[in-house]
Amino acid sequence: MTATPDLGAPRLTTSDLFRSVFRRHAAGVAVITAQGARPVGFTATSLSSVAAEPPLISFGVGTGSSSWPTISDAEHLGVHILGEHQRELAATFARSGADRFAPPTSWRPGPHGVPVIDGVLAWLVCRVVARIPAGDHRVVIAEAVAGDPSGAGRPLLYHQGGFNALRD
Secondary structure, three states: OOOOOOOOOOOOOHHHHHHHHOOOOOOEEEOOOEOOOOEEEEEEEEOOOOOOOOOEEEEEEEEEEOOOHHHHHHHEEEEEEOOHHHHHHHHHOOOOOOOOOOOOEEEEEEEHHHEEEEOOOEEEEEEEEEEEEEOOOOEEEEEEEEEEEOOOEEEEEEEEOOEEOOOO
């Protein structure tokens, strides 16, 4: 194996170093929603497809987030894949203290009463099957029970701390 001359000395992993490494990882942007006493939602970049049979997804959610109490009890969740035209929507759902479901956010109650956001590239309503402790987060695994992939546009990405468009 050949050493790479421009690599710095390895450092012990801290949460700051860990975040710095993952800022270099481009990820798709999703909004997760749930209905409790009021609708809740947050921007997620940890969404993953887990299995096709049964159709399972996963994402991480911080236990300190304002959405966690509702997510922790929800039987069903909404998963929304955002398009590059939805940077402001992604920022709204990422912002602490924002009224995420107030105008200009356009949404409606979907299957199982889950808030479904209009104008996204695709959405799923999923039944929660597991919430797995993972540090200060929970990894949620959910099975898709309804959805619509017919939105138009290109995906929104998160990279280097900002929302970006996909380039050819």
